[in-house]
Amino acid sequence: MLSLWAFHAKITHASGPTFGVRKTIVILFNFTGFPDQPLSLAQAKGLVFTDTNSVNSYYKEVSYNRLSLRGKNLPDGDVFGYYQLPTPTGTDCNFLQWAQDAKHLAEATGVDTTGYDQFIYLFTRPSQCPTMAGAADAIGGSNAYYVMSTAQVLPVGGLAHEVGHNLGLYHANRYDCVDSNNNPVAVSSNCTSVEYGDLYSIMGPTNEHNYYVSGYARGFLGWLMPADTYTLYGSEVVTVNPIENLTSNLKVLRIPRTRDAQGNVLDYYYVEYKQPFGFDDFTASDTVANGVQIRVGKDYFTGGSNTWVMNTRAETGYTPTFDTPLLEGFSFNDTTNGIKITTRSVSSSAVVLCIEINGTPCDSSPAPLVVYNVSGGTIQEGGAVTYQVKLASQPNASVSVALSGTTSLSQYKTGSPATTILNFTTSNWNTYQSVTVTATADSVHQGNRIEKLNLNLNSNDARFRGLQLRSMYVIDMN
Ligand SMILES: [Zn+2]
Numbered sequence: 001m002l003s004l005w006a007f008h009a010k011i012t013h014a015s016g017p018t019f020g021v022r023k024t025i026v027i028l029f030n031f032t033g034f035p036d037q038p039l040s041l042a043q044a045k046g047l048v049f050t051d052t053n054s055v056n057s058y059y060k061e062v063s064y065n066r067l068s069l070r071g072k073n074l075p076d077g078d079v080f081g082y083y084q085l086p087t088p089t090g091t092d093c094n095f096l097q098w099a100q101d102a103k104h105l106a107e108a109t110g111v112d113t114t115g116y117d118q119f120i121y122l123f124t125r126p127s128q129c130p131t132m133a134g135a136a137d138a139i140g141g142s143n144a145y146y147v148m149s150t151a152q153v154l155p156v157g158g159l160a161h162e163v164g165h166n167l168g169l170y171h172a173n174r175y176d177c178v179d180s181n182n183n184p185v186a187v188s189s190n191c192t193s194v195e196y197g198d199l200y201s202i203m204g205p206t207n208e209h210n211y212y213v214s215g216y217a218r219g220f221l222g223w224l225m226p227a228d229t230y231t232l233y234g235s236e237v238v239t240v241n242p243i244e245n246l247t248s249n250l251k252v253l254r255i256p257r258t259r260d261a262q263g264n265v266l267d268y269y270y271v272e273y274k275q276p277f278g279f280d281d282f283t284a285s286d287t288v289a290n291g292v293q294i295r296v297g298k299d300y301f302t303g304g305s306n307t308w309v310m311n312t313r314a315e316t317g318y319t320p321t322f323d324t325p326l327l328e329g330f331s332f333n334d335t336t337n338g339i340k341i342t343t344r345s346v347s348s349s350a351v352v353l354c355i356e357i358n359g360t361p362c363d364s365s366p367a368p369l370v371v372y373n374v375s376g377g378t379i380q381e382g383g384a385v386t387y388q389v390k391l392a393s394q395p396n397a398s399v400s401v402a403l404s405g406t407t408s409l410s411q412y413k414t415g416s417p418a419t420t421i422l423n424f425t426t427s428n429w430n431t432y433q434s435v436t437v438t439a440t441a442d443s444v445h446q447g448n449r450i451e452k453l454n455l456n457l458n459s460n461d462a463r464f465r466g467l468q469l470r471s472m473y474v475i476d477m478n
Pocket residue numbers: 004005006161165171
């Protein structure tokens with residue numbers, strides 16, 4: 001395995017865009033004593049920009065075409081070199097300085113290096129760098145470095161990993177947990193972080209695969225649309241679609257995991273489901289394609305963090321790298337935080353999960369509605385949020401949904417504050433209708449809490465009758 005170096009000098013978001021076009025320059029250099037040119041300029045262009053298996057192709061695919069790399073001058077990439085530096089003296093692998101020297105050589109020959117978001121330096125291996133593979137100058141920086149050698153095909157995933165650091169991503173790690181007898185378990189209060197331990201992300205180890213970055217990373221980088229992600233605050237049955245699916249639908253489920261003394265969420269479980277597609281080039285029979293992956297990460301709206309994949313099957317035999325997904329019929333039970341996740345069914349198109357919070361059953365009421373959050377499951381007193389509702393299947397008669405709340409939460413059809421009924425017909429049942437939730441700005445100090453919204457269904461179709469509950473996490477503003 002190659003060693004990957006990263007300098008975690010900054011914890012800010014990326015200096016260049018993570019959404020849209022990232023203007024990228026590639027500079028190749030070598031040394032008088034190490035004059036190899038392992039890649040031609042055309043090959044370097046292919047590797048970074050134009051090959052079907054390029055860094056650009058990778059980011060286009062995993063971002064749902066929301067991020068691409070191109071040159072400032074040429075759509076198919078700006079590539080310059082080779083620039084030759086004197087053979088370095090001393091014993092340090094001083095690639096940061098060498099890259100600056102190569103950049104200055106490029107500028108001296110007329111290359112305008114201004115206006116770029118991303119610099120990629122590819123260079124031959126001097127004797128000072130016997131083990132180096134790749135590096136990034138900083139998380140959120142703009143420089144990525146990779147050593148070329150004739151014995152090694154430069155891995156797209158390794159280079160994409162370093163560009164990932166520049167985009168603001170940290171390493172994809174794993175938690176290995178043990179019980180009080182020191183036996184491996186899926187989750188406990190005694191877990192050890194394993195750096196690079198998440199096999200199914202390029203922010204984990206470099207290998208022959210270039211797997212998608214995690215759902216957390218997609219949210220952090222701004223690639224998820226509102227329908228793509230959902231934050232759950234109470235027990236519920238949830239359908240999760242494959243993350244490779246370009247269609248906008250629920251792909252990343254978040255469950256608040258730990259909170260501070262004020263009730264603010266500190267981190268979440270991120271649940272996602274993978275299927276073979278493009279860079280996710282495992283097979284349909286592999287474990288990963290037959291269950292969900294559960295990762296811990298911070299709020300992706302507030303800043304970067306490592307992620308930790310949970311080894312959900314630790315008890316079944318300790319092969320952590322490939323055994324992390326939660327397969328059909330299995331449960332992941334975090335008793336410390338009152339979160340139980342059960343994979344109910346798995347098909348190539350979706351998984352159905354039962355999420356139980358603090359022991360409340362996930363399906364105490366029928367579930368003929370599909371609901372997703374648009375502006376979140378959290379509401380501040382005095383604030384308003386919206387969510388979307390449609391029927392899960394076609395009714396054979398019209399269905400009304402009466403909306404009601406609690407003393408401090410009210411809800412109505414978005415745009416019509418007096419209207420608290422949603423009407424679905426046999427033809428518009430599959431079109432989302434928007435609901436606005438408002439929280440009373442009272443002077444009562446109730447603390448942060450979960451409150452239930454009522455959706456009371458009525459129809460001549462018996463399947464669409466009864467009360468459904470939605471959980472809302474209310475932030476006390478007093
Ligand atoms: Zn790294």
